[in-house]
Amino acid sequence: MRGRSELGVSVLLLLVGVLVLSDTLTMETAANQRGPVGPRTVPVVVGVSLLVVAVVLALDVLRGGRGEGDSGEDAGSEPADWRTVALLAGIFLASAALIDPLGFPITGALLFWGSAYALGSRNLTRDPLIAAVLSMATYAAFNTLLGVPLPGGPLMGVL
Incomplete structure:
Protein backbone atom coordinates (compact mmCIF):
# COMPACT_ATOMS: atom_id res chain seq x y z
CA MET A 1 0.00 0.00 0.00
CA ARG A 2 3.06 2.23 0.00
CA GLY A 3 2.55 5.14 -2.39
CA ARG A 4 -1.22 4.68 -2.48
CA SER A 5 -2.28 7.16 0.16
CA GLU A 6 -4.83 8.57 -2.27
CA LEU A 7 -6.95 5.51 -1.50
CA GLY A 8 -7.62 7.12 1.89
CA VAL A 9 -9.13 10.11 0.11
CA SER A 10 -11.20 7.75 -2.01
CA VAL A 11 -12.53 5.97 1.09
CA LEU A 12 -13.33 9.32 2.70
CA LEU A 13 -15.23 10.47 -0.40
CA LEU A 14 -17.11 7.18 -0.46
CA LEU A 15 -18.13 7.52 3.20
CA VAL A 16 -19.25 11.13 2.77
CA GLY A 17 -21.22 10.17 -0.36
CA VAL A 18 -23.00 7.35 1.48
CA LEU A 19 -23.74 9.69 4.41
CA VAL A 20 -25.15 12.40 2.13
CA LEU A 21 -27.33 9.92 0.25
CA SER A 22 -28.61 8.17 3.37
CA ASP A 23 -29.51 11.49 5.01
CA THR A 24 -31.13 12.77 1.83
CA LEU A 25 -33.22 9.69 1.17
CA THR A 26 -34.49 9.55 4.76
CA MET A 27 -35.40 13.22 5.13
CA GLU A 28 -39.05 14.15 5.25
CA THR A 29 -40.47 16.60 2.75
CA ALA A 30 -43.81 18.34 2.75
CA ALA A 31 -46.32 17.33 0.11
CA ASN A 32 -46.28 20.81 -1.43
CA GLN A 33 -42.49 20.68 -1.91
CA ARG A 34 -42.46 17.56 -4.06
CA GLY A 35 -41.82 17.83 -7.75
CA PRO A 36 -39.03 17.40 -10.26
CA VAL A 37 -36.77 19.84 -8.40
CA GLY A 38 -37.23 19.77 -4.67
CA PRO A 39 -35.13 19.80 -1.54
CA ARG A 40 -33.71 16.35 -2.30
CA THR A 41 -32.47 17.02 -5.83
CA VAL A 42 -29.17 18.76 -5.15
CA PRO A 43 -28.11 16.50 -2.25
CA VAL A 44 -28.80 13.41 -4.38
CA VAL A 45 -26.69 14.82 -7.23
CA VAL A 46 -23.89 15.69 -4.78
CA GLY A 47 -24.03 12.26 -3.10
CA VAL A 48 -23.98 10.34 -6.38
CA SER A 49 -21.15 12.57 -7.66
CA LEU A 50 -19.13 11.84 -4.53
CA LEU A 51 -19.58 8.10 -5.05
CA VAL A 52 -18.57 8.32 -8.72
CA VAL A 53 -15.47 10.40 -7.93
CA ALA A 54 -14.51 7.97 -5.14
CA VAL A 55 -14.71 4.96 -7.48
CA VAL A 56 -12.87 6.71 -10.33
CA LEU A 57 -10.11 7.88 -7.97
CA ALA A 58 -9.73 4.40 -6.46
CA LEU A 59 -9.49 2.79 -9.90
CA ASP A 60 -6.93 5.37 -11.01
CA VAL A 61 -4.77 4.81 -7.92
CA LEU A 62 -4.99 1.02 -8.23
CA ARG A 63 -3.88 1.29 -11.87
CA GLY A 64 -0.79 3.24 -10.84
CA GLY A 65 -1.98 6.83 -11.10
CA ARG A 66 -0.34 9.29 -8.73
CA GLY A 67 -1.00 12.88 -7.84
CA GLU A 68 1.77 15.30 -8.69
CA GLY A 69 2.96 18.13 -6.52
CA ASP A 70 2.90 21.74 -7.61
CA SER A 71 5.92 22.46 -9.77
CA GLY A 72 5.73 26.24 -9.65
CA GLU A 73 5.71 26.67 -5.90
CA ASP A 74 7.35 25.21 -2.87
CA ALA A 75 4.26 23.64 -1.36
CA GLY A 76 4.25 23.94 2.39
CA SER A 77 7.14 26.40 2.51
CA GLU A 78 4.98 29.14 4.04
CA PRO A 79 3.45 28.78 7.49
CA ALA A 80 -0.31 28.41 7.74
CA ASP A 81 -2.29 31.63 8.08
Missing part, protein backbone atom coordinates in the same frame (compact mmCIF):
# COMPACT_ATOMS: atom_id res chain seq x y z
CA TRP A 82 -4.11 30.77 11.30
CA ARG A 83 -5.52 34.29 11.64
CA THR A 84 -7.51 33.88 8.43
CA VAL A 85 -8.65 30.39 9.43
CA ALA A 86 -9.79 31.68 12.83
CA LEU A 87 -11.62 34.65 11.27
CA LEU A 88 -13.43 32.42 8.78
CA ALA A 89 -14.37 29.90 11.49
CA GLY A 90 -15.65 32.71 13.72
CA ILE A 91 -17.69 34.23 10.90
CA PHE A 92 -19.20 30.84 10.08
CA LEU A 93 -20.08 30.09 13.71
CA ALA A 94 -21.55 33.58 14.20
CA SER A 95 -23.67 33.08 11.08
CA ALA A 96 -24.96 29.77 12.38
CA ALA A 97 -25.90 31.41 15.70
CA LEU A 98 -27.48 34.52 14.15
CA ILE A 99 -29.54 33.00 11.33
CA ASP A 100 -32.64 32.43 13.47
CA PRO A 101 -32.87 35.85 15.14
CA LEU A 102 -31.63 37.95 12.19
CA GLY A 103 -32.81 35.82 9.27
CA PHE A 104 -30.90 34.76 6.18
CA PRO A 105 -30.75 38.08 4.28
CA ILE A 106 -28.92 39.89 7.08
CA THR A 107 -26.88 36.90 8.26
CA GLY A 108 -25.95 35.95 4.69
CA ALA A 109 -24.75 39.49 3.99
CA LEU A 110 -22.64 39.41 7.15
CA LEU A 111 -21.25 36.00 6.14
CA PHE A 112 -20.31 37.14 2.62
CA TRP A 113 -18.85 40.45 3.82
CA GLY A 114 -16.97 38.86 6.72
CA SER A 115 -15.53 36.17 4.45
CA ALA A 116 -14.34 38.77 1.95
CA TYR A 117 -12.74 40.74 4.79
CA ALA A 118 -11.05 37.66 6.26
CA LEU A 119 -9.65 36.77 2.85
CA GLY A 120 -8.11 40.21 2.42
CA SER A 121 -10.60 42.53 0.71
CA ARG A 122 -10.73 45.90 2.46
CA ASN A 123 -13.06 47.93 0.21
CA LEU A 124 -15.60 49.24 2.73
CA THR A 125 -18.04 50.59 0.13
CA ARG A 126 -18.07 47.84 -2.50
CA ASP A 127 -17.86 44.73 -0.29
CA PRO A 128 -21.00 45.30 1.82
CA LEU A 129 -22.97 46.18 -1.30
CA ILE A 130 -21.89 43.00 -3.11
CA ALA A 131 -22.56 40.97 0.06
CA ALA A 132 -26.10 42.38 0.33
CA VAL A 133 -26.85 41.67 -3.34
CA LEU A 134 -25.49 38.11 -3.07
CA SER A 135 -27.45 37.46 0.09
CA MET A 136 -30.72 38.75 -1.34
CA ALA A 137 -30.21 36.84 -4.60
CA THR A 138 -29.54 33.63 -2.66
CA TYR A 139 -32.58 34.23 -0.46
CA ALA A 140 -34.81 34.87 -3.48
CA ALA A 141 -33.47 31.85 -5.37
CA PHE A 142 -34.10 29.47 -2.48
CA ASN A 143 -37.52 30.88 -1.52
CA THR A 144 -38.91 31.55 -4.98
CA LEU A 145 -37.22 29.20 -7.43
CA LEU A 146 -36.51 26.16 -5.24
CA GLY A 147 -39.36 26.53 -2.78
CA VAL A 148 -37.04 26.08 0.19
CA PRO A 149 -38.07 28.55 2.88
CA LEU A 150 -35.23 30.36 4.61
CA PRO A 151 -35.75 32.41 7.77
CA GLY A 152 -36.47 36.02 6.88
CA GLY A 153 -35.94 37.49 10.33
CA PRO A 154 -36.96 41.11 10.86
CA LEU A 155 -37.11 41.66 7.08
CA MET A 156 -39.86 39.05 6.69
CA GLY A 157 -42.60 41.68 6.35
CA VAL A 158 -40.58 43.67 3.81
CA LEU A 159 -39.56 40.73 1.62
Whole structure:
Protein backbone atom coordinates (compact mmCIF):
# COMPACT_ATOMS: atom_id res chain seq x y z
CA MET A 1 0.00 0.00 0.00
CA ARG A 2 3.06 2.23 0.00
CA GLY A 3 2.55 5.14 -2.39
CA ARG A 4 -1.22 4.68 -2.48
CA SER A 5 -2.28 7.16 0.16
CA GLU A 6 -4.83 8.57 -2.27
CA LEU A 7 -6.95 5.51 -1.50
CA GLY A 8 -7.62 7.12 1.89
CA VAL A 9 -9.13 10.11 0.11
CA SER A 10 -11.20 7.75 -2.01
CA VAL A 11 -12.53 5.97 1.09
CA LEU A 12 -13.33 9.32 2.70
CA LEU A 13 -15.23 10.47 -0.40
CA LEU A 14 -17.11 7.18 -0.46
CA LEU A 15 -18.13 7.52 3.20
CA VAL A 16 -19.25 11.13 2.77
CA GLY A 17 -21.22 10.17 -0.36
CA VAL A 18 -23.00 7.35 1.48
CA LEU A 19 -23.74 9.69 4.41
CA VAL A 20 -25.15 12.40 2.13
CA LEU A 21 -27.33 9.92 0.25
CA SER A 22 -28.61 8.17 3.37
CA ASP A 23 -29.51 11.49 5.01
CA THR A 24 -31.13 12.77 1.83
CA LEU A 25 -33.22 9.69 1.17
CA THR A 26 -34.49 9.55 4.76
CA MET A 27 -35.40 13.22 5.13
CA GLU A 28 -39.05 14.15 5.25
CA THR A 29 -40.47 16.60 2.75
CA ALA A 30 -43.81 18.34 2.75
CA ALA A 31 -46.32 17.33 0.11
CA ASN A 32 -46.28 20.81 -1.43
CA GLN A 33 -42.49 20.68 -1.91
CA ARG A 34 -42.46 17.56 -4.06
CA GLY A 35 -41.82 17.83 -7.75
CA PRO A 36 -39.03 17.40 -10.26
CA VAL A 37 -36.77 19.84 -8.40
CA GLY A 38 -37.23 19.77 -4.67
CA PRO A 39 -35.13 19.80 -1.54
CA ARG A 40 -33.71 16.35 -2.30
CA THR A 41 -32.47 17.02 -5.83
CA VAL A 42 -29.17 18.76 -5.15
CA PRO A 43 -28.11 16.50 -2.25
CA VAL A 44 -28.80 13.41 -4.38
CA VAL A 45 -26.69 14.82 -7.23
CA VAL A 46 -23.89 15.69 -4.78
CA GLY A 47 -24.03 12.26 -3.10
CA VAL A 48 -23.98 10.34 -6.38
CA SER A 49 -21.15 12.57 -7.66
CA LEU A 50 -19.13 11.84 -4.53
CA LEU A 51 -19.58 8.10 -5.05
CA VAL A 52 -18.57 8.32 -8.72
CA VAL A 53 -15.47 10.40 -7.93
CA ALA A 54 -14.51 7.97 -5.14
CA VAL A 55 -14.71 4.96 -7.48
CA VAL A 56 -12.87 6.71 -10.33
CA LEU A 57 -10.11 7.88 -7.97
CA ALA A 58 -9.73 4.40 -6.46
CA LEU A 59 -9.49 2.79 -9.90
CA ASP A 60 -6.93 5.37 -11.01
CA VAL A 61 -4.77 4.81 -7.92
CA LEU A 62 -4.99 1.02 -8.23
CA ARG A 63 -3.88 1.29 -11.87
CA GLY A 64 -0.79 3.24 -10.84
CA GLY A 65 -1.98 6.83 -11.10
CA ARG A 66 -0.34 9.29 -8.73
CA GLY A 67 -1.00 12.88 -7.84
CA GLU A 68 1.77 15.30 -8.69
CA GLY A 69 2.96 18.13 -6.52
CA ASP A 70 2.90 21.74 -7.61
CA SER A 71 5.92 22.46 -9.77
CA GLY A 72 5.73 26.24 -9.65
CA GLU A 73 5.71 26.67 -5.90
CA ASP A 74 7.35 25.21 -2.87
CA ALA A 75 4.26 23.64 -1.36
CA GLY A 76 4.25 23.94 2.39
CA SER A 77 7.14 26.40 2.51
CA GLU A 78 4.98 29.14 4.04
CA PRO A 79 3.45 28.78 7.49
CA ALA A 80 -0.31 28.41 7.74
CA ASP A 81 -2.29 31.63 8.08
CA TRP A 82 -4.11 30.77 11.30
CA ARG A 83 -5.52 34.29 11.64
CA THR A 84 -7.51 33.88 8.43
CA VAL A 85 -8.65 30.39 9.43
CA ALA A 86 -9.79 31.68 12.83
CA LEU A 87 -11.62 34.65 11.27
CA LEU A 88 -13.43 32.42 8.78
CA ALA A 89 -14.37 29.90 11.49
CA GLY A 90 -15.65 32.71 13.72
CA ILE A 91 -17.69 34.23 10.90
CA PHE A 92 -19.20 30.84 10.08
CA LEU A 93 -20.08 30.09 13.71
CA ALA A 94 -21.55 33.58 14.20
CA SER A 95 -23.67 33.08 11.08
CA ALA A 96 -24.96 29.77 12.38
CA ALA A 97 -25.90 31.41 15.70
CA LEU A 98 -27.48 34.52 14.15
CA ILE A 99 -29.54 33.00 11.33
CA ASP A 100 -32.64 32.43 13.47
CA PRO A 101 -32.87 35.85 15.14
CA LEU A 102 -31.63 37.95 12.19
CA GLY A 103 -32.81 35.82 9.27
CA PHE A 104 -30.90 34.76 6.18
CA PRO A 105 -30.75 38.08 4.28
CA ILE A 106 -28.92 39.89 7.08
CA THR A 107 -26.88 36.90 8.26
CA GLY A 108 -25.95 35.95 4.69
CA ALA A 109 -24.75 39.49 3.99
CA LEU A 110 -22.64 39.41 7.15
CA LEU A 111 -21.25 36.00 6.14
CA PHE A 112 -20.31 37.14 2.62
CA TRP A 113 -18.85 40.45 3.82
CA GLY A 114 -16.97 38.86 6.72
CA SER A 115 -15.53 36.17 4.45
CA ALA A 116 -14.34 38.77 1.95
CA TYR A 117 -12.74 40.74 4.79
CA ALA A 118 -11.05 37.66 6.26
CA LEU A 119 -9.65 36.77 2.85
CA GLY A 120 -8.11 40.21 2.42
CA SER A 121 -10.60 42.53 0.71
CA ARG A 122 -10.73 45.90 2.46
CA ASN A 123 -13.06 47.93 0.21
CA LEU A 124 -15.60 49.24 2.73
CA THR A 125 -18.04 50.59 0.13
CA ARG A 126 -18.07 47.84 -2.50
CA ASP A 127 -17.86 44.73 -0.29
CA PRO A 128 -21.00 45.30 1.82
CA LEU A 129 -22.97 46.18 -1.30
CA ILE A 130 -21.89 43.00 -3.11
CA ALA A 131 -22.56 40.97 0.06
CA ALA A 132 -26.10 42.38 0.33
CA VAL A 133 -26.85 41.67 -3.34
CA LEU A 134 -25.49 38.11 -3.07
CA SER A 135 -27.45 37.46 0.09
CA MET A 136 -30.72 38.75 -1.34
CA ALA A 137 -30.21 36.84 -4.60
CA THR A 138 -29.54 33.63 -2.66
CA TYR A 139 -32.58 34.23 -0.46
CA ALA A 140 -34.81 34.87 -3.48
CA ALA A 141 -33.47 31.85 -5.37
CA PHE A 142 -34.10 29.47 -2.48
CA ASN A 143 -37.52 30.88 -1.52
CA THR A 144 -38.91 31.55 -4.98
CA LEU A 145 -37.22 29.20 -7.43
CA LEU A 146 -36.51 26.16 -5.24
CA GLY A 147 -39.36 26.53 -2.78
CA VAL A 148 -37.04 26.08 0.19
CA PRO A 149 -38.07 28.55 2.88
CA LEU A 150 -35.23 30.36 4.61
CA PRO A 151 -35.75 32.41 7.77
CA GLY A 152 -36.47 36.02 6.88
CA GLY A 153 -35.94 37.49 10.33
CA PRO A 154 -36.96 41.11 10.86
CA LEU A 155 -37.11 41.66 7.08
CA MET A 156 -39.86 39.05 6.69
CA GLY A 157 -42.60 41.68 6.35
CA VAL A 158 -40.58 43.67 3.81
CA LEU A 159 -39.56 40.73 1.62
